Structures are given as C-alpha cells and as structure tokens.
Amino acid sequence: AQTVTQSQPEMSVQEAETVTLSCTYDTSESDYYLFWYKQPPSRQMILVIRQEAYKQQNATENRFSVNFQKAAKSFSLKISDSQLGDAAMYFCAYRNTNQAGTALIFGKGTTLSVSS
Amino acid sequence: NAGVMQNPRHLVRRRGQEARLRCSPMKGHSHVYWYRQLPEEGLKFMVYLQKENIIDESGMPKERFSAEFPKEGPSILRIQQVVRGDSAAYFCASSRSTGNTEAFFGQGTRLTVV
Numbered sequence: 296a297q298t299v300t301q302s303q304p305e306m307s308v309q310e311a312e313t314v315t316l317s318c319t320y321d322t323s324e325s326d327y328y329l330f331w332y333k334q335p336p337s338r339q340m341i342l343v344i345r346q347e348a349y350k351q352q353n354a355t356e357n358r359f360s361v362n363f364q365k366a367a368k369s370f371s372l373k374i375s376d377s378q379l380g381d382a383a384m385y386f387c388a389y390r391n392t393n394q395a396g397t398a399l400i401f402g403k404g405t406t407l408s409v410s411s
Numbered sequence: 412n413a414g415v416m417q418n419p420r421h422l423v424r425r426r427g428q429e430a431r432l433r434c435s436p437m438k439g440h441s442h443v444y445w446y447r448q449l450p451e452e453g454l455k456f457m458v459y460l461q462k463e464n465i466i467d468e469s470g471m472p473k474e475r476f477s478a479e480f481p482k483e484g485p486s487i488l489r490i491q492q493v494v495r496g497d498s499a500a501y502f503c504a505s506s507r508s509t510g511n512t513e514a515f516f517g518q519g520t521r522l523t524v525v
Binding site: 299301337338339340342345386388396398399400401402403404 | 514
C-alpha cells in the first residue's frame with residue numbers, strides 16, 4: 296500500500312524568506328501523480344502544485360516549486376518570497392494514475408506560520 | 412461555475428442521532444469522493460461514487476456509515492447513531508472523469524457529536 300510521510304509537523308518562516316516543506320512517499324508504481332494542497336483556516340483545500348512522475352522537470356507555479364527526486368521518493372515544496380497569506384496547513388498527497396477513480400492519499404500535514 | 416458545494420458547514424448532533432452530509436459536485440462532474448479529516452490528521456479516503464453507483468468504499472467503516480449519489484440531487488454521506496469518535500471534518504471532492512484529472516474539493520462539513 297502507498298504511504299505519504301510529512302516529517303515536519305510545524306514550520307515557520309519570515310516574510311520574504313524561503314521555506315522548504317518535506318514529503319516522502321512509498322510506492323511500487325512507476326507512474327503516479329504527486330500534489331501539494333494548502334488548507335487555510337477556512338478549511339478549503341486548495342491545490343498548490345502537481346507533479347507527474349514521468350516528467351523529470353520539477354513543476355513550478357509562481358512562488359511555489361517542487362524538488363522531485365523519484366529514486367529517493369521525495370517531493371519537497373519550496374515557497375519563495377513568503378507572504379502572510381501563505382500561512383496554512385500544507386498537505387502532500389499521492390495518487391496512482393493507472394486505476395480508475397483512485398483516491399488521493401494524504402500525509403498528516405505541516406503547519407506553516409509566517410511572521411512579519 | 413460554482414465549485415463543489417457542501418452543506419451544512421457545521422453540524423452538531425447528540426450521540427445516537429443521525430447525521431446527513433450533502434455534497435453537490437461541480438457542474439459536469441459525475442465522480443464524487445468523500446474524505447474524513449480527524450483533528451491534527453490528513454484527509455483519509457472513505458468512498459468513491461459515480462451516479463447511482465458506489466465504486467470503491469474500502470475506506471468506509473463497515474457499520475453506521477453509508478453513501479449515495481442518486482441520479483438527481485446531491486451525494487449524501489449518512490452516519491447513523493453517531494458517536495463522539497465521528498466528530499471530524501468531512502470533505503467531498505468531485506472530478507469530471509477518472510484518470511489524470513484534478514479533483515476539486517468542497518469546504519467541508521464540521522461534524523461535532525456532543
């Protein structure tokens with residue numbers, strides 16, 4: 296069974312600085328998707344970034360980028376130029392692509408606080 | 412295009428009562444997933460439904476929990492005879508089709524059992 300591990304329950308960063316959130320996963324599949332979701336206090340789950348395992352190039356969305364290391368099964372999220380609005384819970388998630396209707400498997404999350 | 416709509420946002424039930432959680436998927440989406448989030452935890456998959464069919468309920472507790480997605484109307488997650496351990500946030504997500512398409516989440520229903 297696939298698992299997702301986030302080893303940092305809490306992280307903090309100052310405005311304008313850079314922070315990296317860690318995520319490791321375990322799977323025997325060769326093709327899959329990885330995601331980072333943001334959950335602010337409103338509870339809304341917001342997709343931040345998505346990575347397809349067959350793509351070697353790391354995904355980037357504005358200030359958010361990932362470091363995808365397939366052999367190491369590592370998928371970290373880097374937030375550059377941190378803003379107060381980035382404060383939230385961040386979840387790493389995994390999904391097989393080969394099975395119809397496959398659900399997301401989430402890590403336990405990392406709470407990110409941003410100070411001014 | 413409205414997003415995934417869940418209601419109610421907050422639900423309080425006494426032990427032994429029934430809880431009904433509703434989810435209206437995004438327009439054009441026929442696939443619905445329910446997840447549960449316990450305090451300080453990530454979301455855990457419960458059930459996956461298509462219109463009028465339960466496709467995968469491997470994450471659903473065997474007793475007291477049921478789900479449906481009728482031909483007309485929202486998907487319903489039903490919890491009978493609630494207990495304190497059922498207190499959690501319940502999220503619904505919908506997608507247009509299976510495979511490599513994104514699932515969009517609702518804002519969740521916070522169930523509190525007193």
